[in-house]
Amino acid sequence: MYIGIDIGGTHIRVAKGKGGKILGKSDFPTKTFRENKKDILQAITKLSGKDLKAVGVSAPGPIGYKDSKIIEPNKFTGWTNIDLAKELKESLNLPVVVAHDASVAALGEYTYGEQKNRDPFLYITVSTGIGVGFIQEGKLLHGLYYPHAGHTYVGGKGLEDWCGQESDLEAIVSGWALEARTGKHPRDVEGTDMWTEAMDILSKGICNFILSYSPSVVVIGGGMTKHRDIFFEPVISGVKKYLKLFPVPPISPASLDEPGLVGAVELARQAHEKEI
Ligand SMILES: [Zn+2]
Secondary structure (H helix, E strand, O other): EEEEEEOOOEEEEEEEOOOOEEEEEEEEEEHHHHHHHHHHHHHHHHOOOOOOOOEEEEEEOEEEOOOOOOOOOOOOOOOOOOHHHHHHHHHHHHOEEEEEEEHHHHHHHHOOOOOOOOEEEEEEEOOEEEEEEEEOOOOOOOOOOOOOOOEEEEEOOOOOOOOOOOOOOOHHHOOOHHHHHHHHOOOHHOOOOHHHHHHHHHHHHHHHHHHHOOOOOEEEOOOHHHHHHHHHHHHHHHHHHOOOOOOOOOEEOOOOOHHHHHHHHHHHHHHHHHHO
């Protein structure tokens, strides 16, 4: 049995799964790591019984690839500089792998989504924030702190993002930015001039990602992509307009309901395979 954990800003979800399916899960509010550690361990014991082989964790970034330390996560209290893998390994005595949330979701879609095994694979989440994960030859690109291309500088002036930048993609077109700029939920901004402008800027950002990573496919998920016609039509036509150097790769919607949890379970499976 493999366990996947998704550490979100408001909730932590712990799930058991196999072959891309979630077979059971537990969910509780995010507090400090010290308070949540026992909730996490209890949920793991309850879900897995005695057959647990490894644990995979999707965590907020930036996060160190080598030490799995979360560095100043946005809106999290009591999680800074926690070495998650080490902390959980000490209690469980099993392989524990931690990776950045957008990269883990990328792994979920790459392994089990409609566009599975298309390599190199670029995944973008457009939700409250904007995240990017990239897979080449089946392996996640991790760098020192995992890719954070949602914070790419695009010019213009939004509100100051949590990273300190007011002119990055996330500060201008993410869900929180649209909400902060209009006072409305992003779904109520759909179809307005501001939405059209946001999709245009986003397509420039995606164009830059394609030039940086050179993927064979771009899969986009997250809350802002739910109304597919309103999202994908302007984004794809924008990329076709701005991308000059490369042929435009296929741009497809994500297909899993919970790519982050499925990806975290897959991370655990890969950690176990590596051990045996
Ligand atoms: Zn930023």
